[in-house]
Amino acid sequence: MMQQAGVFIEETDGRVKDSVLGVISYLRQKDVACCAFVISGSPGGHAEQLGAYGVHRIYAIEFQEEAQARNPQFKARAVAEAMQAAGVTILFGQTSPTGRDLLPRLAALFDAPLVMDCTEVDLEDLTVSTSAYSGKTEALYRVRGEYLFFGMRPNHHLKKPAAANPELIPFHAKHRDANGTAFIGKTDTADQGRDLNEAKVIISGGRGLKNGENFQLLFDCARELEAAVGASRVAVDEGWVPYTMQVGQTGLKVNPRLYIACGISGSVQHFAGMKTAGLIIAVNTDPKAPMVKNADYYLLGDLFEIIPKLTQKLKARAVGKKTA
Amino acid sequence: MRIYVCVKQVPDTAASIRVIEGKRIDERMTFIINPYDEHCLTEAAKIRDARPGSEVIAVSLGGPSARDILRSALAMGAERSLHIQSERPHDAMETARILKAAIDLDGKPDLIFTGRESIDSCGMQTMFRLGALLQIPVLSNAVDVDIQEGEAFVSTEAELGSRLQYSLSLPCIIGAGRGLNTPKYPTFPDIMKARKKEIRTLDLQDLRFEPSASSMELLELRTVAEDRTPRPIEGDPDTAVEELIRILEQEARII
Numbered sequence: 001m002m003q004q005a006g007v008f009i010e011e012t013d014g015r016v017k018d019s020v021l022g023v024i025s026y027l028r029q030k031d032v033a034c035c036a037f038v039i040s041g042s043p044g045g046h047a048e049q050l051g052a053y054g055v056h057r058i059y060a061i062e063f064q065e066e067a068q069a070r071n072p073q074f075k076a077r078a079v080a081e082a083m084q085a086a087g088v089t090i091l092f093g094q095t096s097p098t099g100r101d102l103l104p105r106l107a108a109l110f111d112a113p114l115v116m117d118c119t120e121v122d123l124e125d126l127t128v129s130t131s132a133y134s135g136k137t138e139a140l141y142r143v144r145g146e147y148l149f150f151g152m153r154p155n156h157h158l159k160k161p162a163a164a165n166p167e168l169i170p171f172h173a174k175h176r177d178a179n180g181t182a183f184i185g186k187t188d189t190a191d192q193g194r195d196l197n198e199a200k201v202i203i204s205g206g207r208g209l210k211n212g213e214n215f216q217l218l219f220d221c222a223r224e225l226e227a228a229v230g231a232s233r234v235a236v237d238e239g240w241v242p243y244t245m246q247v248g249q250t251g252l253k254v255n256p257r258l259y260i261a262c263g264i265s266g267s268v269q270h271f272a273g274m275k276t277a278g279l280i281i282a283v284n285t286d287p288k289a290p291m292v293k294n295a296d297y298y299l300l301g302d303l304f305e306i307i308p309k310l311t312q313k314l315k316a317r318a319v320g321k322k323t324a
Numbered sequence: 325m326r327i328y329v330c331v332k333q334v335p336d337t338a339a340s341i342r343v344i345e346g347k348r349i350d351e352r353m354t355f356i357i358n359p360y361d362e363h364c365l366t367e368a369a370k371i372r373d374a375r376p377g378s379e380v381i382a383v384s385l386g387g388p389s390a391r392d393i394l395r396s397a398l399a400m401g402a403e404r405s406l407h408i409q410s411e412r413p414h415d416a417m418e419t420a421r422i423l424k425a426a427i428d429l430d431g432k433p434d435l436i437f438t439g440r441e442s443i444d445s446c447g448m449q450t451m452f453r454l455g456a457l458l459q460i461p462v463l464s465n466a467v468d469v470d471i472q473e474g475e476a477f478v479s480t481e482a483e484l485g486s487r488l489q490y491s492l493s494l495p496c497i498i499g500a501g502r503g504l505n506t507p508k509y510p511t512f513p514d515i516m517k518a519r520k521k522e523i524r525t526l527d528l529q530d531l532r533f534e535p536s537a538s539s540m541e542l543l544e545l546r547t548v549a550e551d552r553t554p555r556p557i558e559g560d561p562d563t564a565v566e567e568l569i570r571i572l573e574q575e576a577r578i579i
Contacts, residue, residue, distance in 0.1 A: 012483075070488075072463070072490075073461070095448075096483070097465070097481065097482045097483050098482070098483065100440075100448050100464065100465065101464065101465075101480075103449075104448060104449035104451075104452035104453070104464075105452050105462075107416075107449055107452070107453070108420075108449070108452040108453045108455065108456035109456060111417060111453075111456075111536050111537070111538055112538050113415075113416075113417070113538050113539065113540045114416070114447070114449050115447075115540065116446060116447060116448050116449070117446060127543065130446075131446070131548075132444060132445055132446070132545065133335060133341045133349065133444055134337055134443060134444075135548065136340070136341045136547065136548060137341055137343060137349075137545050137546060137547055137548060138545075138546055138548055139445075139542060139544070139545050140542075140543045140544040140545075141540050141541060141542055141543060142540075142541045142543050143538075143539070143540050143541075144538060144539045144540075144541075145537065145538030145539070146537070146538070147538075151448075179459075179461055180460065180461040180492055180493035180496065181461040181463070181490060181491075181492055182490060182491045182492075183488070183489075183490055184477070184489040184490055184491060185488075185489045186482075186486060186487065186488050186489070187479075187486065187487045187489070188484075188486045189484065189485040189486060189487075195483065195484055200578060201576075201578050225572070225578065225579065226578075242485060243502060243503045244481065244484070244485030245485075246502075249337055249359075249443055250359050250360070250443070250502050251502070257576060257577075257578060258572070258576040258578050267338075268337055268338050269337050269338075272337070272443075275548075278576070279571075279575060279576045280552065281557075281568070281571070282554075292554060293554060294550060294552055294554070295552060295554050296552050296553075296554065296555065297554065297555050297556070297557050297568075297571060298554050298555075298556055298557065299556075299557040299564050299568060300556070301561060301564060305561050306561060306564065306565060306568075309561055309562070309565045310565050310568060310569070313565055313566070313569060314569070314579070317569070317579075
């Protein structure tokens, strides 16, 4: 019998995240039948998009009251109920802000193993690879349990389409106990940049940026590259940019295809957050900086000259392409 | 108010990690208190100071290095501490059971803090398991905490830096995120005072708990090779930027 696993669907701007489609594609290549669990206001449970990536079944979870969908306790209970209704005992999610809350709640409910930041999962011998010690080592675990949970590293597996015709199953959550947790409200930050977790390209700045205003140079360049802007701990501690932009040990762990580090010396702690990037390019004046020594490419130069030039040439290129 | 703070010893982030027998690390190195736990201690001390008669109790599981970091926790404001002695590794299911048993043995918590994750194994789950065992609410990645009568108002950081606000009934567990506060590091007198504070030693055998039917076993640990060979992008700024664009297009394939 074909093995079956659930995938918790995260969305952005009303679409399924690319990184989630990557997890679905990964499972499909392993001949695992995917059952998607969707908590969404959008009707149709993303059937079209999920179908295009080979999902077999979609459980579209609905709540008795709208507010329950915003309560993490209700959400976890609802997914647990839906998993039981679907006969799914293995659930994949992501190591994202959403996954960091939902997956451990579920694992705790079922008293089941959970491994976060997974790169590879073998459902035959139940082994899983993850990172440990700030990415300096890779750990292989064996998990045992009636239920199993995995938080995948975002963007580690890329999406590959494969059409299927999924069955859409509306599911009504029954759980009524909030367990002492009440949702009050949500505040969006003023800077709505791109999601660093999802970004394929990240351009980051550190001490070399000298102040917060100069980060505008990176934002300008990021617009041309469709990149997200990150920062080192120094830039955050100096108050130049908000903590939400921090890449590193105590910030975000990102996994883009390209990481451009501008004026970042490259501490061990910073590498802990970006060392898995596909290609690393350092722009720095100091040839001895660890970032320069551990990059794929380095450009020894003044970022205040290089980055605006890059932005300008990318802009000219884009215009050239349009008129061509 | 009785506030428990779970703290963990982790290898100094700057230290290089040496793997022994493919399964564990060479522990002859400096251990530090998990950075997120410093936010916990700072927040716990602040809450305690606003409520006369409150106390902060640090709890740690592990060998001699756990005892060392409990000393740091005491210097950062905890009144006393519990050291659960163990030399062997424990998975997340077991760790949560051990912490619960130790806290049960010591007293009734009003509030429990943990870091949102430990920077060594990054399991990100102990607080949720502890909450399920104690049947109390949990939130992690907290960036703001306000304790009121019988209730904690907690803001957490979510997608794209947005913030979510919740209320939790007390007792509850809060996982500290980095935005919660600026850690208050101990002064010399704090360190001296900490020497006289209590570290209560608990043996695993003294703690009662039902084992989990689930397990996570570490099979192998291997050092990740640093395999990047840096190549220069040379020439005057114009030439260098042209070359950079070529790399973005032909190698990174992002434009």
